[in-house]
Amino acid sequence: MIRVTICDDEQKQRNELRRVVERSLQLKGLEYQLQEFENGEALLAGLSAVSIDILFMDIEMGQLNGMETARLLRKHAPETLLIFVTSHPDYVFQGYEVKALNYILKPYKEQKILEVLDSALAELSEEAEQSFSVKHKGSQKRLLLRDIRYFWSERRKIHVQTEEETFTFYGKLNEIEEEMPECFIRIHNRYLVNINFVDEVSSEHVLCTGQMLPLSRTHKQTLQVAFAKLLLE
Incomplete structure (x- = not known):
């Protein structure tokens, strides 16, 4: 089971990203669970109940932006594969601080989403062969x-x-x-x-x-x- 999460304060953006990700996972025949959060506060509040393998997170969000959310996330989920979503490429370099795997620029290009998703799935598969993830x-x-x-x-x-x-x-x-x-x-x-x-x-x-x-x-x-x-x- 691959657990994918999308965190973005814009419903339209979440829908678009979800459509591409779900179709790709279905075509690959992978069992998955996909959930959405509309802000960083809700995402962090839900960490005790869910685990996240791949996280697509917008940087420009409400009171708690994506970068601040990622810093707090890393204290509880250091192994989550983090992919930033942003309209401003200047934010990309800050991703190294929170060990972001990759980034996707808005407006979305489907091919870029698929490339980044495939990269995350490959890394997840490699890690799964060598490790076991638990909620403790x-x-x-x-x-x-x-x-x-x-x-x-x-x-x-x-x-x-x-x-x-x-x-x-x-x-x-x-x-x-x-x-x-x-x-x-x-x-x-x-x-x-x-x-x-x-x-x-x-x-x-x-x-x-x-x-x-x-x-x-x-x-x-x-x-x-x-x-x-x-x-x-």
Whole structure:
């Protein structure tokens, strides 16, 4: 799921940008969610409830302009791919301060929108292969896959264990398993482990970086085969 947000105080501009972006995502067959905000204040207020992969944001807006909004955004969502929309090219150079990926000048040229969108999707795809994004304590965190020891579920909550910290968010373990590379192996209906951190496999347990995790009969053979291959490498 790619989460795209458009923040612009002009409805007509939002509609035009949305039309081009949605058509491109649909033609690519990508699953997406697109939302709109009419000012920076509303965008920042909604950060606790939503995560943003790609953000198209107007610079010239109301009391809180796009640049000021971006500075505050970066405190909670440092990994969001930010694309500025502006009528004044002079603002473009300020984008480096908030790590903007690109910019689009008004009036819109459809080809430019498509080029910038493709660039963002390519970067998002590359990052997705190497990391996992979670919402934790009101902030969006991007964890490197190589640092994740295991996932485990507790009712509607998912916990991600790294070397130093545990991150918690709402989700389904089955959906996470589908997104993960082959090194993440299901060992139990509540546990998904990174095989690279497995030290020992017994009949009923898995030792993963010092933690004893349960191993179900259903997943035992798959894990044993994967662990045997790891030992032979």
